[in-house]
Amino acid sequence: TTLFLTPAQLGVVGPGHPVTATVGQDVVLPCHLFPQHDARSLDVRWMRDHISETVHHYRNGEDLYGEQMQAYAGRTELSRDGLSAGRLDLRITGLRPSDDGRYICIVKDADAYAEAIVELEVSAPGPELGKACPGLSSAPDGLAPSVPAVKVTLDPDTAHPLLVVSPDNKSVRRQTEPQQVPDTPERFDSWCCVLGHEEFREGRHCWLVEVEGEQIKDSWWAVGVARASLKRKGWINASPKEGIWAVRYYERQLMSLTWPHTYLSLSPIPTRIWVCLDCTQQQVSFIDADNGVEIFTFTAASFNGESIRPWFWLVSNSLQLFLRDSNPQTPSPALGGSCSSPDTPASPLLDPAGAEVLYRKMQSGSGISWVLSFMRL
Template sequence: MAGCCEGPRSFVGVPLEKNTWGGHLPPGKPLSPMGLPWDCGCPSLTRHARRLLTSLITLLLLQLGSAQLRVEGPGHPLTATVGQDVVLPCHLSPQRDARSLDVRWIRDQISETVHHYRNGEDLYGEQMGAYAGRTELVRDGLSAGSLDLRITGLRPSDDGQYFCTVGDADAYAEAIVDLEVSEKQAAELAWRKFLLPHYKVKVTLDPDMAHHMYVLSQDNSRVRLESERHQDPDTRKTFDDRCCVLGREEFREGRHCWLVEVEGEQIKDSVWAVGVIKASMERTKGTKFFGDKWAVQYSKGQLESLTYPSTPLSLSPVPTRIWICLDCTQEQVSFFNADNGVQIYTSAVSFNGESLRPWFWIRTLGIQLCLRDSTPQTPSPALGSSCPCPATPASPLLGPAGAAQK
């Protein structure tokens, strides 16, 4: 027996009309969204059409919900080096507040949690042990839809794909971020830690160039900020309205490195900066430092370059022991994490043959900046050993190995 709607056929005494889909139906019969009459005389087909329509509507609603929550990654692989920190970028599109969403970063294939955030709280119960204490969802951008994840102290095992997944009660979306972790610069990091001290120079603070609110140690190796004046403003030579102190030494040629350490109980909430400044800098009130000073500044959790505009430096945790390395030959100054040799920031220095002096700035009570003597320790000849010197990689700051600058 032929199907109940098989081919064009006539109803008794009723002519057929063409519908928009090219089929035929009796006049006055309503069409379903699939172009079929709701009642074609076959109950089984009517039920089938209704079920199909329900499924299509459900699928459409799901698609609409997914479209409201879309995640985008960087669109290209990220590269980083062992020992460095990295931020995996990811964001909602279009932009919306993500603070109330469920955000989970997972590894590919492993399907285990790297970091989990939900409703303003970091959840560490499911986190992989390899990432414990090394991840942080960058909260500053959540309200604008940023889902960035910071991973500190990269390891070779961190190489691979990461899935940024986000969802709420109505929708779910994900994006992929590829991270390539390179070990090829590991030797360079080790070399920096070995070589930097060989360019070390002794830097001392100049009492005559210290702001009257600063207190220096007897050996002029430490400085702290006090709430009361400690110097006669008529005898000081420092800047009229700037809380800073300069080093006594002036540099015009060669390579020079000195180590600064931040000490105190309130380092996390402190404000300080270190770098170099032109020795000829004017010291009158209202003097602008930009263009004549090159430094990095820490301000209550964020490290940034003191350029105009400033550049945020993504490092976590922020180093408290920093090598400042001035290369007059290549006209640049670089800052390195003294604990692992990772480069923090490098800036070109346009001093046109002028002398440069170390520059220090503190704006927080209860901390101090200390100049450390980190002369490398040479193994005793009695031990019959020598210091292994790895092959020197090309370095934009230090160049080939050579004798320490005097």
């Protein structure tokens, strides 16, 4: 916790220790003025330390949401009960792995400025998770997801002429000159997109996409899903309104293709991503395959009863998108073996409630180490 005093002797004090909570829980980040002072007329702003974006803003009795990060929309509340006594506690509901980190509580008035830092540590559910999630089974050495990955292939008949699909339909790259291919109704003609061959109308499915290339940091690409009826000709508004649910990397920034776009603060930028589709709950989740951290989740997606297909957008010439099989080359830890291959990333679990983020964080209890297993096809 950091305390700054101004000439007016206004200070902010945090808890002095990290605040800990579990994914899915609600948490309160405590802060208070020192010396005690009525905070109802002050400007109080909670921000993320590493990106300097607003989590919650309060001023003169009003909550201001114009600058709030989309990731926190509808999930924050400044406790009003303690404001008159100088309490600045922030409540965050439905914790996500991406909420983990440092927060700054900033207080201002006409004559003073003060701030304090609060550390939030968000942990994965422990061994009890297997009881909460019917789709999760426990094993002596780990947690084993029971929802298998699906084998997804690219449909070359939908690929823009600049996109070259590999013979096995498992990767795509962009070239500088268009191919001589039939201009069929199924083919994209303006945007460099390609669809997956598979169509999904029910159930829960996930597949792994990997980005490779020499200049990934300066590349431009997107992965996600789209309605099967997505238009293929002319300009496309890449958003849920058009029938696309995806994340995009552009100008060294990852964002969700909401409208407006939601910028996602992740470091490093993920290059192996689980795309998780839940047709029943109408949700689409994206998970970093290297550490299990949730990237973004679309909820209440308007599939409109249509079939949903994997969707890929590739603008840069310097890289390729690969559809990876998640079948490990060595025994699964859940079966008593070990797996160190970089091609066998941690797998997400989709339970009946939607996308459940499982990420690789070691936990201890009763002498047992709980780690993510790897998915077998």
